[in-house]
Amino acid sequence: MxxxxxxxxxxxxxxxxxxATGFVVDVLYPYSRSRFGALLSERSGDPAVARATAQVRELIAEPDADAARVEKALNDWLDEDRKATPLKTLQGIIWSEGFARGDLVxxxxxxxxxxxxxxxxxxxxxxxxxxxxxxxxxxxxxxxxxxxxxxxxxxxxxxxxxxxxxxxxxxxxxxxxxxxxxxxxxxxxxxxxxxxxxxxxxxxxxxxxxxxxxxxxxxxxxxxxxxxxxxxxxxxxxx
Missing domain, CATH: 3.40.50.1000 (HAD superfamily/HAD-like)
Known part of the structure; x- marks a missing residue:
C-alpha cells in the first residue's frame, strides 16, 4: 500500500x-564516550564546550562540578538514553570531528x-x-x-x-x-x-x-x- x-x-x-538506531548506539555512543574526558579537559575554553559544561552543571544542580563529575553525568545520560541538550552538543562536536577525519561514516x-x-x-x-x-x-x-x-x-x-x-x-x-x-x-x-x-x-x-x-x-x-x-x-x- x-x-x-x-x-x-x-x-x-x-x-x-x-x-538504524543500532548504529548510533553501537558505534557513535561508544565513540563519544571514549572522548568526553579529553574534550572536557583539553578544550574547556572553547565557547561551545564551556556553554555545554555550564548546562550540565545546571542540570545536575552542581555549579562547582569538576570535569570528572561532568563526564560522569554525560556517561550516565548516555546509559539512560536521555536527550539532554548539552550531551547532544558535546556528542555533536566529537562526531563532527570523527566524520571529518574519516573515523566515522x-x-x-x-x-x-x-x-x-x-x-x-x-x-x-x-x-x-x-x-x-x-x-x-x-x-x-x-x-x-x-x-x-x-x-x-x-x-x-x-x-x-x-x-x-x-x-x-x-x-x-x-x-x-x-x-x-x-x-x-x-x-x-x-x-x-x-x-x-x-x-x-x-x-x-x-x-x-x-x-x-x-x-x-x-x-x-x-x-x-x-x-x-x-x-x-x-x-x-x-x-
Missing part, C-alpha cells in the same frame, strides 16, 4: 527513521537516499528534526556511504533551536521558521509521542516502522504507517 501526500516540505527524524537504510533524491527533484523541501545536535546532523548527512547528502537538506532542527520533540510548540516553531502552513508539512518518525506532537500542531504524519527498531513492536498508534520510504509518495501541487 502506498501513502500519498500533497505537501510542500518533509521533515525527517533520523534514528529509527532514516537510519553514517548509516542510511537503503530505501532512504533514493527517496530523498526523488522528492528533492520534484521540488519538495527536505528538513531534519532530530534530538542529535545540528552539528551532528550536518556531519551525518555530509558523511554518508553515498557521499555528501547535505545539498538535499534545507534546514536542520534540534532540541536547542526548536525545542523538545514531544511538545507541539516545537513543531509550531519549525513551521514558523519555514514559513509554511502546518498542514503542508509532513513529519516522518518512528516515535509515537513525536508523531502525536506534530499532529497536535496541525502537521501531517507518517510513522515509520522498521523491524528491529526500538518502537517497532509498540507501533505508531493511529498514524498512517510505512515500513520503508518506498511506500510514501510525495507530490507538490502546482496550483
Amino acid at each position: 502506498t501513502l500519498r501526500f500533497d505537501v510542500d516540505a518533509v521533515v525527517l527524524d533520523i534514528e529509527g527513521t532514516t537510519s 553514517s548509516h542510511f537504510y537503503e530505501d532512504v537516499v533514493p527517496a530523498l533524491r526523488a522528492w528533492h527533484a520534484t521540488g519538495v523541501r527536505l528538513h531534519v528534526y532530530s534530538s542529535g545536535s545540528v552539528a551532528a546532523q550536518r556531519a551525518w548527512f555530509r558523511s554518508s556511504p553515498e557521499g555528501d547528502l547535505l545539498p538535499l537538506v534545507e534546514g536542520l532542527y534540534d532540541t536547542e533551536n526548536a525545542g523538545p520533540k514531544q511538545e507541539p510548540t516545537s513543531y509550531g516553531t519549525i513551521a514558523a521558521a519555514l514559513g509554511t502552513a502546518p498542514d503542508r508539512l509532513l513529519f516522518l518518525s518512528d516515535r509515537p509521542g513525536e508523531l502525536d506532537a506534530a499532529r497536535a500542531a496541525g502537521w501531517r504524519t507518517v510513522g515509520v516502522r522498521r523491524p528491529g527498531e526500538p518502537y517497532y513492536e509498540q507501533g505508531v498508534g493511529d498514524h498512517p504507517q510505512a515500513g520503508t520510504f518506498d511506500e510514501i509518495t510525495i507530490a507538490r501541487s502546482t496550483t
Whole structure:
C-alpha cells in the first residue's frame, strides 16, 4: 500500500527513521564516550564546550562540578538514553570531528537516499528534526556511504533551536521558521509521542516502522504507517 501526500516540505527524524538506531548506539555512543574526558579537559575554553559544561552543571544542580563529575553525568545520560541538550552538543562536536577525519561514516537504510533524491527533484523541501545536535546532523548527512547528502537538506532542527520533540510548540516553531502552513508539512518518525506532537500542531504524519527498531513492536498508534520510504509518495501541487 502506498501513502500519498500533497505537501510542500518533509521533515525527517533520523534514528529509527532514516537510519538504524543500532548504529548510533553501537558505534557513535561508544565513540563519544571514549572522548568526553579529553574534550572536557583539553578544550574547556572553547565557547561551545564551556556553554555545554555550564548546562550540565545546571542540570545536575552542581555549579562547582569538576570535569570528572561532568563526564560522569554525560556517561550516565548516555546509559539512560536521555536527550539532554548539552550531551547532544558535546556528542555533536566529537562526531563532527570523527566524520571529518574519516573515523566515522553514517548509516542510511537503503530505501532512504533514493527517496530523498526523488522528492528533492520534484521540488519538495527536505528538513531534519532530530534530538542529535545540528552539528551532528550536518556531519551525518555530509558523511554518508553515498557521499555528501547535505545539498538535499534545507534546514536542520534540534532540541536547542526548536525545542523538545514531544511538545507541539516545537513543531509550531519549525513551521514558523519555514514559513509554511502546518498542514503542508509532513513529519516522518518512528516515535509515537513525536508523531502525536506534530499532529497536535496541525502537521501531517507518517510513522515509520522498521523491524528491529526500538518502537517497532509498540507501533505508531493511529498514524498512517510505512515500513520503508518506498511506500510514501510525495507530490507538490502546482496550483
